[in-house]
Amino acid sequence: MFRETHARSVAKALSWRILGTIATSLLVFLFTRRLVLSLAVGAVEFVSKLGLFWFHERVWDRIRFGKQQVEPAVIWFTGLSGSGKSTIADRVARELADRGHRVERLDGDVVRNIFPNTGFTRPERDQHVRRIGFLASTLEKNGVFVVASFVSPYEDSRQFVRGLCRNFLEVYVATPLGECERRDVKGLYARARRGEIDHFTGISDPYEPPARPELVIDTMKSSPEQAGEQVLAALRGRNNGV
Amino acid sequence: MFRETHARSVAKALSWRILGTIATSLLVFLFTRRLVLSLAVGAVEFVSKLGLFWFHERVWDRIRFGKQQVEPAVIWFTGLSGSGKSTIADRVARELADRGHRVERLDGDVVRNIFPNTGFTRPERDQHVRRIGFLASTLEKNGVFVVASFVSPYEDSRQFVRGLCRNFLEVYVATPLGECERRDVKGLYARARRGEIDHFTGISDPYEPPARPELVIDTMKSSPEQAGEQVLAALRGRNNGV
Numbered sequence: 018m019f020r021e022t023h024a025r026s027v028a029k030a031l032s033w034r035i036l037g038t039i040a041t042s043l044l045v046f047l048f049t050r051r052l053v054l055s056l057a058v059g060a061v062e063f064v065s066k067l068g069l070f071w072f073h074e075r076v077w078d079r080i081r082f083g084k085q086q087v088e089p090a091v092i093w094f095t096g097l098s099g100s101g102k103s104t105i106a107d108r109v110a111r112e113l114a115d116r117g118h119r120v121e122r123l124d125g126d127v128v129r130n131i132f133p134n135t136g137f138t139r140p141e142r143d144q145h146v147r148r149i150g151f152l153a154s155t156l157e158k159n160g161v162f163v164v165a166s167f168v169s170p171y172e173d174s175r176q177f178v179r180g181l182c183r184n185f186l187e188v189y190v191a192t193p194l195g196e197c198e199r200r201d202v203k204g205l206y207a208r209a210r211r212g213e214i215d216h217f218t219g220i221s222d223p224y225e226p227p228a229r230p231e232l233v234i235d236t237m238k239s240s241p242e243q244a245g246e247q248v249l250a251a252l253r254g255r256n257n258g259v
Numbered sequence: 260m261f262r263e264t265h266a267r268s269v270a271k272a273l274s275w276r277i278l279g280t281i282a283t284s285l286l287v288f289l290f291t292r293r294l295v296l297s298l299a300v301g302a303v304e305f306v307s308k309l310g311l312f313w314f315h316e317r318v319w320d321r322i323r324f325g326k327q328q329v330e331p332a333v334i335w336f337t338g339l340s341g342s343g344k345s346t347i348a349d350r351v352a353r354e355l356a357d358r359g360h361r362v363e364r365l366d367g368d369v370v371r372n373i374f375p376n377t378g379f380t381r382p383e384r385d386q387h388v389r390r391i392g393f394l395a396s397t398l399e400k401n402g403v404f405v406v407a408s409f410v411s412p413y414e415d416s417r418q419f420v421r422g423l424c425r426n427f428l429e430v431y432v433a434t435p436l437g438e439c440e441r442r443d444v445k446g447l448y449a450r451a452r453r454g455e456i457d458h459f460t461g462i463s464d465p466y467e468p469p470a471r472p473e474l475v476i477d478t479m480k481s482s483p484e485q486a487g488e489q490v491l492a493a494l495r496g497r498n499n500g501v
Contacts, residue, residue, distance in 0.1 A: 025325020033315050040308060041283060048300055049291070058290055066282060073275050083267020119401055131393060134386065144376065151373060152394045159361055159403045 026074040030067055038063045087118060087160070087259075090252060091153045091182040094166040095175060095227060096190030097219050098205055099197040101236045101244070102166040105190065108245035110164040116259065118162050123149060125167040137216035143174045150178025157182055170224040184255065188248055189230040194219045196237065268316040272309055280305045329360060329402070329501075332494060333395045333424040336408040337417060337469060338432030339461050340447055341439040343478045343486070344408040347432065350487035352406040358501065360404050365391060367409040379458035385416045392420025399424055412466040426497065430490055431472040436461045438479065 042059035046052060092109060094102040103124055110122040128149065129135050135145050146169045153163040169175055179185045197219065198206040209217035216222040232251045234244045252259045284301035288294060334351060336344040345366055352364040370391065371377050377387050388411045395405040411417055421427045439461065440448040451459035458464040474493045476486045494501045 022325040028325060029315075029319055032319075033312070036311060036315060037279070037308065040311060041304060044300055044304055044307070045287060048296060048303075054290060058286055061290075062283060062286055065286070066279065069278060069282060070275070073271075073278060077271055077274075083264040083270065121397060121401060128393075132386070132389065134382070140376070144374070147374065148390050151370075152397060155363060155394060155398065156401060159363060159398060159401065161401045 021078050026071055029074060030070040033070055034063055034067050089157050089160055089162040090184040090186055091157050091163045092186045094188045094190055095169045097194060097197045097224055098168055099200050099202050100190040100192035102190045104241045105244045106164045106166040108241055109248045112249055113162050119160060120162045120164060121156050123163060123165040143171055146174035147177050150181050154181035168218050170218045172225045172228060186251060187227055187230040188232045188234060189227045190234050192236045263320050268313055271316060272312040275312055276305055276309050331399050331402055331404040332426040332428055333399050333405045334428045334430060336430045336432055337411045339436060339439045339466055340410055341442050341444050342432040342434035344432045346483045347486045348406045348408040350483055351490045354491055355404050361402060362404045362406060363398050365405060365407040385413055388416040389419050392423050396423035410460050412460045414467040414470060428493060429469055429472040430474045430476060431469045432476050434478045
């Protein structure tokens with residue numbers, strides 16, 4: 018939260034006064050053509066209006082009119098490992114931050130690093146996604162945009178998260194399994210195929226595509242830039258003052 | 260986050276202009292005793308300075324100087340069930356909100372209602388507290404005061420949370436077990452004694468008192484009002500602009 022300090026009000030009063038007094042003196046001179054009179058009016062105005070302006074600033078700091086609260090959103094990327102969720106999410110988060118919004122970026126890999134004991138069984142994944150959803154919704158409630166990228170393979174868990182949030186934008190990054198496996202950025206698919214990873218989504222654990230996502234992204238057709246733009250356009254379409 | 264709308268800048272310019280022009284006309288009249296001249300200067304000033312002031316407002320909206328970011332804190336209440344954590348925490352949260360801060364109140368019972376499958380074994384409690392700590396630290400990072408009340412019986416878990424937060428205030432509500440059991444507000448101690456609740460802190464599960472809490476509250480000596488005041492005083496002592 019921001020509060021305006023007294024120093025700021027004083028600095029504004031001073032900067033305005035200099036500007037204003039020059040204008041007034043000039044004006045009086047144009048009307049009267051008397052230099053000394055113009056400067057005298059300017060001098061008295063300078064002193065008297067400094068206090069008046071400062072007072073005016075302090076009064077307005079108490080007035081809420083025109084202080085616009087931006088309504089945030091939870092932008093939830095779901096999709097297979099390697100589908101491109103994080104890359105697009107990173108772009109969207111950066112764009113929002115550049116526009117001066119508060120943004121929290123939540124990523125599956127990062128959160129699992131902080132909580133290394135989080136398992137991959139159905140109840141563990143479900144509980145994990147629900148708790149992240151609670152985190153996301155609490156941030157949203159406090160004026161923060163959340164850009165979350167999690168495999169989040171179960172419709173149930175995602176619906177729970179949707180229910181917690183006010184303004185939920187589900188983005189399904191629908192890269193086909195074959196393509197994710199072909200890219201295999203982290204080498205996880207190869208390991209999963211060799212049976213080295215249990216409960217691997219797409220290989221040994223199901224992925225349930227979203228029933229009614231706000232946005233589906235086809236990474237075979239859209240570049241990360243284009244995909245990011247699609248997400249921001251969808252946000253703007255919901256009137257978020259983005 | 261707040262942005263100042265154009266409408267606000269226009270309204271401020273107008274209100275200032277009315278005030279300012281009256282002062283200028285008065286000033287010119289005092290110097291010249293010529294009524295028509297004074298009104299003419301006022302009229303031209305009114306129009307020309309409206310634009311100048313609006314421009315000045317828009318420039319200042321871009322300047323960060325004097326926009327004070329209040330540094331928030333995570334206030335973490337730990338103690339036995341029935342020790343009085345929630346009562347004191349509620350008071351502190353209300354006081355902070357009344358002072359215009361963003362505040363999130365996190366309570367053990369409330370969070371467990373949202374996540375009914377959270378268990379009470381040591382690893383489950385530990386994981387639970389750590390995840391709440393992550394939530395709290397993320398809110399703090401985004402400018403939100405967090406007032407958390409959790410039994411959080413293990414020193415390890417609390418230290419983990421402390422490590423995540425920037426400004427962590429651990430408040431140990433040190434009501435003795437005998438007193439908590441005598442009060443037994445929720446009837447849980449009686450049930451725990453009858454063996455109906457497993458892993459009940461103080462009865463069938465250990466409580467590890469904090470090694471170095473920022474504040475210890477003795478609810479045998481302090482009323483909830485006094486305890487709340489102690490917490491706020493401790494916060495002020497840490498220079499949080501509270």
